[in-house]
Amino acid sequence: MKHSKIDRRLWIFIIPILLSLGFIVGKKSGEITRISIEGAETLIGLEFNQAERDSMLRDLNDQLAAYQEMRKIPIENSTGPAIAFNPLPHGFVPEQMQKPFNWGLPATVDLPQNEKDIAFLSVAELSVLIKSRKLSSERLTTIYLNRIKKYSDTLQCLITLLDTEALQKAREMDIEIQNGNYRGPLHGIPYGIKDLLSVKGTKTTWGAAPFKDQLIDETATVVEKLDASGAVLVGKFTLGALAMGDVWYGGITKNPWNLNQGSSGSSAGSASAVSAALVPFAIGTETLGSIVSPSTRNGVTGLRPTFGRVSRHGAMALSWSMDKIGPISRSALDNGIVLSTINGFDEKDKSTIPAAFNYSGSNSIKDLKIGYFPAFFEGDRSNLANDLQVLEDLKAMGLTLHPLELSTSVPVGSMRIILEAEAAAAFDDLTRSNRDDLLVAQHKNAWPNIFRTARFIPAVEYIQANRYRSILIEEIHELFKEFDVIVAPSFAGNQLLITNLTGHPALCMPNGFSQNGSPTSITFLANLYDEEKLIMLGSHYQKKTEWQRKRPPFFDR
Numbered sequence: 001m002k003h004s005k006i007d008r009r010l011w012i013f014i015i016p017i018l019l020s021l022g023f024i025v026g027k028k029s030g031e032i033t034r035i036s037i038e039g040a041e042t043l044i045g046l047e048f049n050q051a052e053r054d055s056m057l058r059d060l061n062d063q064l065a066a067y068q069e070m071r072k073i074p075i076e077n078s079t080g081p082a083i084a085f086n087p088l089p090h091g092f093v094p095e096q097m098q099k100p101f102n103w104g105l106p107a108t109v110d111l112p113q114n115e116k117d118i119a120f121l122s123v124a125e126l127s128v129l130i131k132s133r134k135l136s137s138e139r140l141t142t143i144y145l146n147r148i149k150k151y152s153d154t155l156q157c158l159i160t161l162l163d164t165e166a167l168q169k170a171r172e173m174d175i176e177i178q179n180g181n182y183r184g185p186l187h188g189i190p191y192g193i194k195d196l197l198s199v200k201g202t203k204t205t206w207g208a209a210p211f212k213d214q215l216i217d218e219t220a221t222v223v224e225k226l227d228a229s230g231a232v233l234v235g236k237f238t239l240g241a242l243a244m245g246d247v248w249y250g251g252i253t254k255n256p257w258n259l260n261q262g263s264s265g266s267s268a269g270s271a272s273a274v275s276a277a278l279v280p281f282a283i284g285t286e287t288l289g290s291i292v293s294p295s296t297r298n299g300v301t302g303l304r305p306t307f308g309r310v311s312r313h314g315a316m317a318l319s320w321s322m323d324k325i326g327p328i329s330r331s332a333l334d335n336g337i338v339l340s341t342i343n344g345f346d347e348k349d350k351s352t353i354p355a356a357f358n359y360s361g362s363n364s365i366k367d368l369k370i371g372y373f374p375a376f377f378e379g380d381r382s383n384l385a386n387d388l389q390v391l392e393d394l395k396a397m398g399l400t401l402h403p404l405e406l407s408t409s410v411p412v413g414s415m416r417i418i419l420e421a422e423a424a425a426a427f428d429d430l431t432r433s434n435r436d437d438l439l440v441a442q443h444k445n446a447w448p449n450i451f452r453t454a455r456f457i458p459a460v461e462y463i464q465a466n467r468y469r470s471i472l473i474e475e476i477h478e479l480f481k482e483f484d485v486i487v488a489p490s491f492a493g494n495q496l497l498i499t500n501l502t503g504h505p506a507l508c509m510p511n512g513f514s515q516n517g518s519p520t521s522i523t524f525l526a527n528l529y530d531e532e533k534l535i536m537l538g539s540h541y542q543k544k545t546e547w548q549r550k551r552p553p554f555f556d557r
Contacts, residue, residue: 044458081425084350085503087306089474098358101340103124106125111135119143122333123330138174145166147278148279166234169233189232190232194239194283207242208249222315225341237282240268242318253268256298258516263298264297267290270282276552284326292496301329301330301334304324308351324500371482371483373404373406376493377489383512386513410468415468420453424450424454428451431452488524490523509521511547
């Protein structure tokens with residue numbers, strides 16, 4: 001068939017268009033074309049000309065082939081990147097000389113007659129009872145196991161109960177005390193862990209359906225340290241799937257103060273169990289609020305340690321440069337006792353940094369310089385009255401509060417891509433295999449969509465965000481180094497994101513209740529590796545206020 005002049009003229013225009021669209025070039029399936037590049041330009045906020053696009057084609061296709069080659073080799077979640085995050089500002093070295101601990105524990109504690117009153121005691125009180133042999137570890141463990149069996153289904157907070165193993169360990173601890181071998185204040189004390197920590201011989205589900213039968217043939221370092229201290233592991237508690245929220249494959253973990261409300265997350269089960277006195281303390285983790293948020297919701301005390309203070313070996317990785325492991329308990333002092341055990345360098349975790357933790361109950365809080373952010377204590381937001389009362393309580397304790405401003409020169413909100421990119425890498429196989437469809441949460445703000453979206457974060461922008469993070473670290477260090485403790489509402493402003501990016505420690509404590517009866521919280525911040533100052537001030541604040549001794553009515557029986 002012959003073409004007319006008009007047909008030939010049309011082809012003069014059509015052929016270049018088809019070429020630009022990747023047609024008439026023998027395009028292979030999955031091959032990158034100029035139109036692919038042009039579409040990607042919108043995603044990265046840049047624009048190239050046609051010659052530049054042509055120049056990139058071969059290299060981009062080579063890069064795609066390299067990705068496909070790498071994907072042939074499975075990589076475990078526990079394998080971190082060769083680039084390790086270090087939160088230390090220039091010239092800053094943590095204290096290395098570890099001194100003996102002085103917890104300031106009472107010489108004696110009366111043993112309550114009612115078992116539920118025993119269950120609500122603090123770690124510090126329980127340790128005195130066990131050491132004095134007024135209470136055996138076996139009896140205490142049995143009390144908590146019975147409460148777990150009675151209430152865990154209501155709270156939807158338990159994944160694995162370790163009753164046989166716990167009772168055996170408790171009996172061993174009782175025998176050791178009888179023989180004069182006392183390991184320390186955690187000797188014989190039951191506890192639970194967030195089920196993203198591996199324990200050999202048990203399943204480690206990460207709260208997610210794709211991993212609900214997963215067995216990891218090792219025990220996390222923090223669990224090994226707690227075991228060596230004499231603590232008794234009774235169970236593995238729920239977490240929001242892959243460390244987000246309180247929705248896991250078995251349901252929604254509940255807040256003991258309001259069973260119509262979720263426990264918040266992602267350390268949902270750990271905080272819920274402590275609040276309802278199913279254990280005196282539990283281990284949680286935080287990347288961006290996962291200790292602070294459930295501690296607030298459940299009315300318990302959570303400690304987020306400095307990044308690098310506690311080994312993450314054996315823990316699920318979400319963000320290698322932001323994940324932190326810390327205790328959730330009924331008091332600041334209890335958290336200090338637990339931190340003294342799980343703290344320390346670990347050759348299995350290259351992110352750990354050697355640092356002393358020198359807490360002494362004899363130190364005076366009058367020597368502490370306290371700062372606060374006035375801008376966060378203004379306005380008409382909910383629970384403001386409770387936060388303002390904290391300032392008044394501290395002043396009544398004889399402390400002077402110094403105002404300061406939390407400001408930065410870098411775009412902090414933009415740095416969330418660090419977490420998102422690392423999380424997408426940690427669960428890359430889940431996305432590529434489409435097993436992310438098995439997760440319960442599938443809304444736009446859930447992990448499946450975040451992981452997919454993060455695939456489009458350019459490596460250059462991820463590195464740029466970390467360069468800005470280096471600036472942020474120096475700026476926050478300059479601000480914090482003048483103060484021992486800084487008081488901040490737990491969720492006001494962007495302090496939660498800032499301090500998680502810089503790796504600073506935080507102590508979140510109950511400070512009252514909202515109008516609907518839900519617990520509220522306040523957060524104390526400190527400079528890197530200054531957790532002992534948080535425990536000092538937190539302990540004195542809790543002695544004055546007693547919010548940490550409040551009990552959820554339904555479970556106070």
